[in-house]
Amino acid sequence: MNSVPLSAYLVLALILFCIGLYGALTKRNAVIVLISIELMLNAVNINLVAFSKLGTAPSISGQIFTLFTITVAAVEAAVGLAILMSLYNRRKTVNVDEMDQLKH
Amino acid sequence: MMENAWIIPLFPLISFLLLLLLGKRLKESSAYIGIAFTLFSLIFSLLVLGDRFTSPTYKTGAEWLKIGDVRIRAGFEVNQLNALMLVIVSLVSFLVHMYSKGYMQGEKRFSVFYAYLGLFTFAMLGLVISPNLLQLYVFWELVGLGSFLLIGFYFYKEEAKQAAKKAFIMTRIGDVGLFIGMILLFWETGSFEYDAIFKAAHEGNLSEGMITLTAILIFIGAMGKSGQFPLHTWLPDAMEGPTPVSALIHAATMVAAGVYLVASMFPLFSESSTAMLIVAATGAFTAIFAASIGLVQTDIKRVLAYSTVSQLGYMMLALGTAGYVAGVFHLMTHAFFKALLFLAAGSVIHAVHTQNIEEMGGLWKKLRITGPLFLIGTLAISGVPLFSGFFSKDEILVSAWNHGNYFLFLLALIAAFFTAFYMFRLFFLVFAGVPKKEAGNVHESPASMTIPMLVLGVLAIVSGYVNTPWFGTFLGDWLTKGNTYLEHGHGDSPVWIMLAATIVSLAGIILAYLIYSKRTISRDWLGGQGSMLHNILFNKYYADEFYNLSIVRLTGILGVFFSYIDRFIVEGLVSLVTGTVQKLGKMGSRMQTGQVQQYGTIAFFGLAVLLILFALTGGIFE
């Protein structure tokens, strides 16, 4: 009945993860960096859900785990954005490559 | 008493330390400390010598170092030679201490001078009671240090500075020889102790070549200290030091250390005829070489310095021709009359404030004490009968004759003639004739200076009578008694040698009298000033110039060469290393940009490399 193999989902998740990683490490705008990180988290979520159905021991726990991940991702987005706003208020920029004060 | 001989060198050491600590406060009274402590040393030395007449050699020591199976001992030894040297050194040192009180009056660094004297005396006394070569070497170097400090006492004078440096370097060249010889002996015999070395040499445990080699190396050390050709040039320059120092160090004691070294290593030397011949030849050559230079020098102290070099050559000649007793005997008498001459010269300089004998003259009437004393010294050194030098020089000539080396004998005889001539040239120029300078301020020296001279004057006359062909060879018998390696050459001493020596010295005196006092023979009789012969002699055979041109220049070129190597190759390597490290550091610090994304990239790249490696080696997933 399941014609879509597990590896297909895993490969898709891998591709999304790589795209997210590339974006997170190259984009200058901090907001885009945050969004790229969300994309990476999504890729991980796909893995979790796929294993929860097609893994060696299928169970609902994979979905519960994904639920927690989504929650934490939302929290992360909120706090990250708050930090970003406060930083913007000080420095008038959201460019990641200008955020290097800790070096000095 | 002999078991307490170790205390003798300690007195001057205490004096040295006390003066270092309290010198600033004591000022001129520091002389009394120095005099008192050397007096103690003298008293103890005399007691030890007295004991040594009746008891056998005393030797003691304790283990100093133990490295594996190697045991190095430290201690002291009182044999005949050591006891005699103790008395000579402490006596001359005591007299010089006394003399300096007058001579150095008003000197700013008065207490420092006495401190240095104490240090030197300590080292010299320590040297003569050392029972082994290593201990001797330690004191040997300390003596060199004391000499360096005292020559350079007037360090604000450029010449004194140079002279001190020169003395130190020249003697060090010799010391290297001594050091190598010492190490070789240790290598071969496993011991620094004289006894063990002599035993090994006597029983044939050392090869013939090794004995010759070590003996020559040790002799090189003696050459440096005793100013033998070709390492003699430092000694005349050392006269830049204060005159009492010249009397103590560069006439009586330190320069005699080389002779002492050869004498105390005599059993080793006597095993090798080659080494003995070298010693004798060097000694004879130095004797005539230095004497010929002494003929034309105009500086009173330099004349005496060359005379010292020449007399030291005599002693070496004696030792080299198996005349152990003759060498030591001459060492003793020379210590007395040469110290006397130097002190008297110091007294003259003190009176007229110049060292140039051409500017002196007619001082006989002004210096009623110094003059006769100087005459006594001159007579003694010239070998005029009844004075001490006559007997010891005779002994040397006999020794050279009996050894069968007639050429060396002839050299010695000519040198004796030269000696008599230049010494009386000196005497007549200084004391006879008319005063050349306004002599109003010429005055006799204070008692503290004349008393030591009187003592030495008496000794310069009587010290010869301890070993004469007429009244018995007491010194010789005593020195060789109980020593298995030495034998007192009781060879017959032909009377004609004594006569020849007398005639030669009298001829020298008469010639000097005719030229410099009566002026019946022109001074320019054998080439005047400016003639080639005069120039060569006056410039000391250009020895200094030769050294400057050859060794010094060569070393300088080598030095420049190596400095370039250092600057370009060594420093290049160093800066290569530092540059690499700096570049790496710069690279590292350039990576610390503060860019989060860059950090992330690098970290992830590392992770990826690890992951790929794992995948390739089948580390995961399998």
Added chain:
Amino acid sequence: MSLSGEMIAFIMLSLVAIIGGILLINLTKVVHMVIALVFTFVSVAGLYVLLSAEFLAAVQILIYSGAITIIMLFGIMLTRHNDSNEKTAGLWRKLMLFAGIAGFGLAVYAGIYNLDIPVQETKLHEDNTRQIGMALYSDHIIPFELTSVLLLAALIGAIILAKKDDEEKEGEE
């Protein structure tokens, strides 16, 4: 291998998700990027449905496509984003990163390519929401409560972060 309806759905949804990701990388305007990512999020929700996780699909659309995207858009609006022609990082870093990602992807792909786990019958699709609720309130009750604490902390933290700065700024001015 015949193309079943599920397979066709999977391929289409995957394509949309990947295209959304690629657009995120390649678009120049920040707002466009975020919009492009919404496609990805929605198609991921579709994939969840394929994987018998209807409740998660709903949550995905609500939180990702709704909340987070909106927050991000607010973030973009509130900050200066006029530098639309985004300058990217240096060539060296890009090359290194690309090599790293390619290597990483290949290594992981080599691992998962032939992963074959026998498919087991599951009942995840029956009353999915109910099952999740049962699990949440029984086995995972403590993490669930902790999540609420986390959310509260984030709420307060975000407020304080934003507000404190304002006060300081007022003080400065």
